[in-house]
Amino acid sequence: MKVFIESYGCTFNKADAQIMAGVLEDNDIQLTNSIEDADVIIVNSCYVKLPTENKIVYRIQKLQKEFPNKKIIVGGCMVEIDPEKLEKIGPDCSWIGPHQLNKTADVVEKAYCGEVTRECGFSKESKVNVNKVTDDSFIHIVQICEGCTGACTFCCTRFARGALNSYPIDDIVEDVRKAIDNGAAEIQLTAQDTAAYGLDTGENLADLIKEVSNLDGDFRIRVGMMHPKNVLRNVDEIIEAIKHPKVYNFIHLPVQTGSDKVLKEMRRGHNLDQYREIVEKFKKEIPDITIATDIIVGYPTETDEDFELTCNLLEEIRPSLIHLSKYQHRKGAISSDLKEIPHTVMKQRSKHLSKIKDSITKKENDELLGTIQHALVVEKGSKGGFIAKSDSYIPIIVDNVKLGDFIRVKITETTSTYLKGVLVD
Structure with a gap:
């Protein structure tokens, strides 16, 4: 059995997905980065805004249509906020509420065997010092x-x-x-x-x-x-x-x-x-x-x-x-x-x-044009290069660096959303 997890929304929800992945790993359930290879798909939903709600609803319906033989599990905020709509669009979907992450393996195993399981409701379960699986170690x-x-x-x-x-x-x-x-x-x-x-x-x-x-x-x-x-x-x-x-x-x-x-x-x-x-x-x-x-x-x-x-x-x-x-x-x-x-x-x-x-x-x-900023390289850019964050958490696009590097960079170009720069000694 292989499980694919896709997550939407805030940083907190992203961490919830990492915890779910950790629970699966602890129970020797294989994770995959390929949705085509997966037997079970977990959609970790966000519900903060109407456009996001519509996106989640469309995604669940699309997955059901494209992958009728795969089991779909819905996690995240939608489970607690709007179970009525979730029941309507996905009557065969299992659920994992954001307070029930420790039950992820059980829900996945039952879903794989054809059993619809809904774990929701509140708990005081801690979300620190637990196994998290992420592609980003930095x-x-x-x-x-x-x-x-x-x-x-x-x-x-x-x-x-x-x-x-x-x-x-x-x-x-x-x-x-x-x-x-x-x-x-x-x-x-x-x-x-x-x-x-x-x-x-x-x-x-x-x-x-x-x-x-x-x-x-x-x-x-x-x-x-x-x-x-x-x-x-x-x-x-x-x-x-x-x-x-x-x-x-x-x-x-x-x-x-x-x-x-x-x-x-x-x-x-x-x-x-x-x-x-x-x-x-x-x-x-x-x-x-x-x-x-x-x-x-x-x-x-x-x-x-x-x-x-x-x-x-x-x-x-x-x-x-x-x-x-x-x-x-x-x-x-x-x-x-x-x-x-x-x-x-x-x-x-x-x-x-x-x-x-x-x-x-x-x-x-x-006002930062020409200045030298101290920054931490945190991620790869979607259009090439890398994104570093200055000490004031302003994103800077820079080349020829490695993830996790602390760098000094001279700002050579500015936009309303980010800076561009070159490395300096």
């Missing part, structure tokens, strides 16, 4: 906690991931130590909200970062998305931890809107003055910080005035990375009861924000 993903403390009206992911479940610092440190010993050069600390880490156990993100960064070895740490309301709890301590030279000068701090009114209606739990306070502190203490943020365009209660405030906020804060998403109803989300704004209006707003985004990021990158 990047190690560590899920520091699962679930969140939020109540965002637009989100359905929280229904799949559940209440906050933080893993012990000692276990995480041991997980990272093993990865570094095995050649990992970039450690990605990931969660639905890394800033929520330890709220349920009495530990905290700042202490975790310090413990990991003090390990021996030459590596870099990327800290994943942080909810502003939880950063506020100990912003000064988090800043001090991120100052460590082994930590990328990078934070992902979603604001979602520039309107306090809409923030309140979204139940985000913070206001814009608090967000500005966090950004100002990071920029003052870490001048080279790269700030990434998320914006939802066209939330149902967003007026023209609210949208203008969002434009103004981006021009004021000038984040180095801006992720734009058009609002769409999600299964079970509170805001799905509201009337969507006209899609033509949403499209116009999104187009306007995209121009602001490109202008900001291009100018930020242009």
Whole structure:
């Protein structure tokens, strides 16, 4: 029996797929990189946005049509968020919920024998210090906690991931130590909200970062998305931890809107003055910080005035990375009861924000032209060359290097999304 796994969505979900692969390996079940050779196909689904939902549904249906003799198992968030749709499109599919990864081998073996099995529901099973199988030995993903403390009206992911479940610092440190010993050069600390880490156990993100960064070895740490309301709890301590030279000068701090009114209606739990306070502190203490943020365009209660405030906020804060998403109803989300704004209006707003985004990021990158950056080579480029990440986590395209190398590179070309450079001694 051979199993093929394909995974969609966030870094956290990617790590879930690696755990599933590890469970199969531990049970002497063969993995394959060829879908044609596989007897069983696992689709590790993402369900955060409507286009992704449509992509997953289409993929499952396509696999059923193209490979009628192969067994298909669906994992990931769709299992918990929308089992009704999953049952409708794949009545013969087995399921593995994101909290039931340790049962992957059992589900696969039963599916192979023709038995439909559905393992779902919540658990406190740890996702650190477990076997993970990956094709990328230079990047190690560590899920520091699962679930969140939020109540965002637009989100359905929280229904799949559940209440906050933080893993012990000692276990995480041991997980990272093993990865570094095995050649990992970039450690990605990931969660639905890394800033929520330890709220349920009495530990905290700042202490975790310090413990990991003090390990021996030459590596870099990327800290994943942080909810502003939880950063506020100990912003000064988090800043001090991120100052460590082994930590990328990078934070992902979603604001979602520039309107306090809409923030309140979204139940985000913070206001814009608090967000500005966090950004100002990071920029003052870490001048080279790269700030990434998320914006939802066209939330149902967003007026023209609210949208203008969002434009103004981006021009004021000038984040180095801006992720734009058009609002769409999600299964079970509170805001799905509201009337969507006209899609033509949403499209116009999104187009306007995209121009602001490109202008900001291009100018930020242009300022780095001719500079020499210290960077870590993390992956091969899709169009040739390699992608290195600067100390501020900005991607740099460079040739004649090896994965895992720490390099010095002179920036010779800039775009709104990445840099290009050449090696220097």
